[in-house]
Amino acid sequence: MVGSVPLRPGAVRQALVDRLERSLGKSLAQATRRDIYDALSLAVREELAERWIATCNRVEKARVKRVCYLSMEFLLGRSLVNALSSFDNGLIDEVRDTLRTLGHELEQVAAEEEDPGLGNGGLGRLAACFLDSLATLGYAATGYGIRYDYGIFTQVIDPEGAQREVASSWLAQHNFWERGYGGVRYRVRFGGRCQSMRDQDGRIRHEWVETQDVWAVGYDLLIPGNRSPTVNHLRLWSGRGIIPFRIEAFNAGNYAGAVSEQIDAKNLSRVLYPDDSTPQGKELRFKQQYFFVSASLQDLLTQHLADRRPLKELPHAIAIQLNDTHPAMTIVELMHLLVDIHGVEWADAWQITREVCSYTNHTLLPEALETWPVSLFERLLPRHLQIIYQINRDFLEEVSSRYPQDLERRRRMSLINEDGDRRVRMAYLSVIGSHRINGVAKLHSRLMQETIFADFAQMWPERFTNVTNGIAVRRWLKQANPGLAALLTEKLGSAWENDLEDLERLKWAVDDVEFQQRFRAIKLANKQRLADTIERLLDVRVNPEALFDVQVKRIHEYKRQLLNLLYVVVRYLRILDDPAANLVPRVVIIAGKAAPGYHMAKSIIKLINNVAHTINNDARIADKLKLCFLPDYDVSLAQEIMPAADLSQQISTAGMEASGTGNMKLSLNGALTIGTLDGANIEICEAVGRDNIFIFGMTEQEVVARRAQGYSPVRVMQANSELKRALEKIDSGYFTPGNISDSRVVTDRLLSDGEHFMVLADFDAYAAAQEEVDALFAQPQEWTRKSVLNALSMGPFSSDRSITEYANNIWSIKPVL
Ligand code: 26V
Numbered sequence: 001m002v003g004s005v006p007l008r009p010g011a012v013r014q015a016l017v018d019r020l021e022r023s024l025g026k027s028l029a030q031a032t033r034r035d036i037y038d039a040l041s042l043a044v045r046e047e048l049a050e051r052w053i054a055t056c057n058r059v060e061k062a063r064v065k066r067v068c069y070l071s072m073e074f075l076l077g078r079s080l081v082n083a084l085s086s087f088d089n090g091l092i093d094e095v096r097d098t099l100r101t102l103g104h105e106l107e108q109v110a111a112e113e114e115d116p117g118l119g120n121g122g123l124g125r126l127a128a129c130f131l132d133s134l135a136t137l138g139y140a141a142t143g144y145g146i147r148y149d150y151g152i153f154t155q156v157i158d159p160e161g162a163q164r165e166v167a168s169s170w171l172a173q174h175n176f177w178e179r180g181y182g183g184v185r186y187r188v189r190f191g192g193r194c195q196s197m198r199d200q201d202g203r204i205r206h207e208w209v210e211t212q213d214v215w216a217v218g219y220d221l222l223i224p225g226n227r228s229p230t231v232n233h234l235r236l237w238s239g240r241g242i243i244p245f246r247i248e249a250f251n252a253g254n255y256a257g258a259v260s261e262q263i264d265a266k267n268l269s270r271v272l273y274p275d276d277s278t279p280q281g282k283e284l285r286f287k288q289q290y291f292f293v294s295a296s297l298q299d300l301l302t303q304h305l306a307d308r309r310p311l312k313e314l315p316h317a318i319a320i321q322l323n324d325t326h327p328a329m330t331i332v333e334l335m336h337l338l339v340d341i342h343g344v345e346w347a348d349a350w351q352i353t354r355e356v357c358s359y360t361n362h363t364l365l366p367e368a369l370e371t372w373p374v375s376l377f378e379r380l381l382p383r384h385l386q387i388i389y390q391i392n393r394d395f396l397e398e399v400s401s402r403y404p405q406d407l408e409r410r411r412r413m414s415l416i417n418e419d420g421d422r423r424v425r426m427a428y429l430s431v432i433g434s435h436r437i438n439g440v441a442k443l444h445s446r447l448m449q450e451t452i453f454a455d456f457a458q459m460w461p462e463r464f465t466n467v468t469n470g471i472a473v474r475r476w477l478k479q480a481n482p483g484l485a486a487l488l489t490e491k492l493g494s495a496w497e498n499d500l501e502d503l504e505r506l507k508w509a510v511d512d513v514e515f516q517q518r519f520r521a522i523k524l525a526n527k528q529r530l531a532d533t534i535e536r537l538l539d540v541r542v543n544p545e546a547l548f549d550v551q552v553k554r555i556h557e558y559k560r561q562l563l564n565l566l567y568v569v570v571r572y573l574r575i576l577d578d579p580a581a582n583l584v585p586r587v588v589i590i591a592g593k594a595a596p597g598y599h600m601a602k603s604i605i606k607l608i609n610n611v612a613h614t615i616n617n618d619a620r621i622a623d624k625l626k627l628c629f630l631p632d633y634d635v636s637l638a639q640e641i642m643p644a645a646d647l648s649q650q651i652s653t654a655g656m657e658a659s660g661t662g663n664m665k666l667s668l669n670g671a672l673t674i675g676t677l678d679g680a681n682i683e684i685c686e687a688v689g690r691d692n693i694f695i696f697g698m699t700e701q702e703v704v705a706r707r708a709q710g711y712s713p714v715r716v717m718q719a720n721s722e723l724k725r726a727l728e729k730i731d732s733g734y735f736t737p738g739n740i741s742d743s744r745v746v747t748d749r750l751l752s753d754g755e756h757f758m759v760l761a762d763f764d765a766y767a768a769a770q771e772e773v774d775a776l777f778a779q780p781q782e783w784t785r786k787s788v789l790n791a792l793s794m795g796p797f798s799s800d801r802s803i804t805e806y807a808n809n810i811w812s813i814k815p816v817l
Contacts (some may be wrong), residue, residue: 007043008619010588012098015043026169041176044083048222052231059140065813066140071323073124077635078113079177088227115636116170116521117151120275121554133803135225135232138815144296147236149270155632161609180219194383208383214265215240216295226474237295239268276595293329315355316551319811322359325426326372331433334386358436371423436810439467441659442682469659470799480641483522501795516784530644543623546585551649555594555601557757558656569726584774587626589634603745610735643669650675653757655700664797670787690794692786696769698760713751716760
């Protein structure tokens with residue numbers, strides 16, 4: 001058979017026709033947009049596969065240490081443009097031109113791809129940015145996760161303004177970006193019981209027997225590095241029954257029973273759990289965690305042994321990163337595999353485990369800290385419970401010898417919470433089993449050591465560290481904002497793509513009038529595109545010259561979308577008071593999903609939509625104010641919003657947002673930040689300078705002090721007549737004439753004594769900062785100067801910098817290149 005035409009410069013059209021005809025059986029004349037997408041994807045995938053094989057060979061030969069990033073979530077976004085733009089031969093331009101001659105735009109062809117939403121928010125997107133950086137920097141790295149059939153739900157807004165969740169399968173159409181043919185599979189066991197016996201040497205051996213087993217089948221997604229020969233992979237596990245079909249049951253007329261085992265197994269990877277306000281106690285999620293951890297560890301041990309390396313060398317071959325506590329069972333499963341299956345001594349196994357593993361914490365919110373009932377372990381992972389008890393005994397002995405007679409400390413630090421139903425504390429397990437524990441921004445890492453892990457940080461201060469989050473420059477600038485990317489490359493060459501600090505060299509341009517004009521024109525074109533999207537989605541026309549004020553993130557009380565909304569209502573009432581006043585016109589854009597079980601978050605969405613409906617249909621307001629809630633926020637929509645924003649709202653209650661990464665994406669695209677001193681905002685402020693950011697509100701320490709005093713929102717409201725009027729307007733049902741209680745649940749919460757997120761407490765400061773925003777926006781040249789400065793100062797927030805820190809300080813790995 002003749003080989004296929006490779007996708008190389010000069011041969012794009014032939015390569016396309018070749019895939020269309022020979023793989024899809026279509027002529028160019030018959031080809032739909034979807035066919036073009038399919039053909040192009042096939043051709044691109046072949047290029048990646050070649051580079052992937054070469055990478056595997058290099059890694060094997062060089063015997064470099066590999067990092068395994070274990071995460072329940074990866075929010076990759078679409079693959080086609082990401083892959084095309086990673087080639088350093090200018091191929092993407094020829095593809096764009098060729099598609100045009102065929103009557104197609106690349107962006108529209110690319111939009112044929114379902115955005116695989118295999119994550120909830122920041123934690124999942126961070127994992128994707130990290131995979132991008134690992135490949136770009138030439139590190140040998142494998143991501144491990146779950147191949148959910150259904151990722152995060154599709155958010156639909158019903159006519160009343162409420163969120164409805166619709167199941168969304170990213171696999172409805174054939175997915176060319178994954179390879180999985182059952183070649184890689186491992187047995188994962190559940191249930192059963194433990195028995196112990198002595199072997200010939202008189203050692204006690206533990207056996208786990210009479211288990212119910214499933215297959216974990218691996219599917220690989222290729223992860224290209226930008227302008228790099230490295231292509232890594234993300235291995236996602238899917239559940240399959242060991243006996244897919246019971247013919248005896250079928251023959252006896254029991255049709256459901258014939259396939260029940262297969263269905264149970266497939267359910268393991270059926271659906272992503274939405275980040276819930278009360279995550280505890282979901283048995284299926286517990287099983288998902290063990291399922292993907294066990295398969296991943298079996299996979300990496302199999303490879304290690306296939307390389308003929310002894311197990312005691314594991315810490316030189318592999319680094320495992322735990323993305324939050326979701327894969328915390330890694331620590332127990334690795335002990336189980338080393339001790340029970342491979343016969344390693346307990347003490348040696350423990351040393352190996354701790355040297356291999358490290359753990360990233362992503363939240364201090366107490367309700368998000370995972371614990372699992374001991375009873376669940378007893379029933380589903382009895383051997384693992386024994387191992388946890390043994391780890392805990394050894395650990396508490398260490399505590400006792402360090403702090404004799406301190407029984408209270410032992411109780412506090414135990415892996416088992418003995419209050420109420422006994423539960424295993426997964427965060428403590430992660431800390432005890434790791435050689436490094438990091439937070440995701442300086443403030444968060446400090447608070448982590450002072451609060452939830454204080455006892456542990458006191459015992460092992462050297463294990464705690466910070467790695468501030470970062471973002472993949474490729475997706476968030478090169479692909480999302482091609483206009484700005486082209487301008488930067490024209491001035492600097494393309495080195496910034498893989499070295500964001502290089503943007504510093506352009507700092508002279510902040511005062512250059514011609515550069516400012518071009519920067520502003522690019523922003524305006526991006527805003528025009530988003531305005532078109534807004535009209536398509538909401539049937540609302542917005543003025544692209546207005547200030548685009550953006551808050552996009554999961555809906556949560558701590559992120560304080562309500563602070564934003566209150567100020568929108570204040571502005572609305574001001575315009576009604578004085579329709580002739582000369583105000584800066586604004587388009588306030590909010591997007592984000594609420595956890596289906598988080599009722600307050602859903603009420604917030606509904607109220608936003610109802611306020612939006614009122615304002616946007618009030619002829620007196622015209623272009624002065626628009627409020628737009630964009631449904632179904634995902635990576636693809638984010639790529640449209642980021643480049644079009646003027647203002648970035650990062651207004652969480654200080655101390656509560658671990659880092660934030662949207663703050664970095666927006667600033668990189670030239671938005672100015674209005675924000676609290678929280679998470680990475682603090683470091684962004686240091687990078688751009690205090691004069692180029694709108695900082696307001698209580699510090700973390702002031703939040704703590706105010707709470708201790710006893711916070712009374714009613715008193716705050718009484719002191720500000722505009723705030724009072726806005727709250728009364730909402731409370732009166734003005735925005736929700738059909739149902740007054742839709743508004744009341746929200747106002748009641750805001751005014752409830754000691755309201756935990758202290759929304760009203762920051763209102764005055766917030767409104768004052770917003771007034772400064774207006775004043776600056778009225779001076780376009782000054783605004784643009786600061787906007788340029790923001791974009792050019794984002795060097796430290798590249799995920800390449802984060803990954804370099806992990807590589808040097810936590811994993812001790814070197815690039816393969
Ligand atoms: C919790 C749960 C509970 C059970 C159901 C599924 C689920 C999924 C996720 C979570 C916790 C998510 C924590 C998280 O996303 N943290 C965010 O991490 C970002 C990356 O470090 C950081 O920028 C954000 O500030 C932080 O909120």
